[in-house]
Amino acid sequence: MAAFDAEPEESDSEELFEHYSFTAGGGQDPLRVDKFLMNLIRNATRNKIQQAAKAGNIRVNEQTVKQNYRVKAGDTVRVLFEHPPYEYLLTPEPIPLDIIYEDASLLVVNKAAGMVVHPGHGNYSGTLVNALAHHLGDMPMNSSNRPGLVHRIDKDTSGLLVIAKTDHAMAHLAQQFFDKTTQREYVALVWGNVADDAGRIEGHIGRNPKNRLQMQVFPEADQGKEAVTHYEVLERLGYVTLVRCRLETGRTHQIRVHMKYIGHTLFNDARYGGDRILKGTTFTKYKQFVENAFQLLPRQALHARTLGFVHPESGEHLFFEAPIPQDMAACIEKWRGYARHLSAE
Structure with a gap:
């Protein structure tokens, strides 16, 4: 996983699932792991992070650490739990969508400000992806396991997004964004x-x-x-x-x-x-x-x-x-x- 990338993914372990993974950059001064994670995880409290540490759910460079471990440059910090990340438990919700265009391959939506694009920590419902799951049913996954999403805009930014409805459309549109031709x-x-x-x-x-x-x-x-x-x-x-x-x-x-x-x-x-x-x-x-x-x-x-x-x-x-x-x-x-x-x- 890329440095400072907070995209959750499933752990290789049969019992624990990775919820977060961060790699400290070269300029990282030694910092307690509970404070390090509080700076990175939205809506996390120090008490919850310390509880996770006590339960053995925080690992640095694949070694379980206590809450007072000091993160150094180059350390990879992972947070794992026995349940999958909530964003994988996607619930379709009948949320109105402002659909500008739709055909068998894709749709274009005008996202309202205040709507989160995909579920994540602290936002497990009411997102654009929850609405799309209700509107479309099955959707192709992108490279980050986000259904339908070719690109994203911030929660409080309004405006246009294209959503892929097929694997071919996902690959084709993603390539256009990669090639900077959109x-x-x-x-x-x-x-x-x-x-x-x-x-x-x-x-x-x-x-x-x-x-x-x-x-x-x-x-x-x-x-x-x-x-x-x-x-x-x-x-x-x-x-x-x-x-x-x-x-x-x-x-x-x-x-x-x-x-x-x-x-x-x-x-x-x-x-x-x-x-x-x-x-x-x-x-x-x-x-x-x-x-x-x-x-x-x-x-x-x-x-x-x-x-x-x-x-x-x-x-x-x-x-x-x-x-x-x-x-x-x-x-x-x-x-x-x-x-x-x-x-x-």
């Missing part, structure tokens, strides 16, 4: 006035060694994975800018990380610090204005607006577009009003 355009509202009208951001992306729930850009090419984002300014709105971003690669949190890297964190992106005032004045009225904008859009301002690919059976080029959802549109309009007020002063 067309994906996002719309984002970012803090600050972006200086250039258009640009290209290139920087390897990997997990932040100090906070495993974040990704970051690494200056050295031997860290992280290659990532390229192209952006273009759509509208300047005073202390924020509306941009569109075209992905050349598809790394975790790519747009969120790349825009922060160039000094323009996404508006209300709590994980990367965009949920506080990063640009603007110190006036009380302005602070209240921003708080109201946060309430209108209680998530990061990011929407997967377009998606284009070649149909795996017909060879036809398909292209889809999903309008900006109401919460993000309302926030943008609020900033437009503020920008008009600024220009009139």
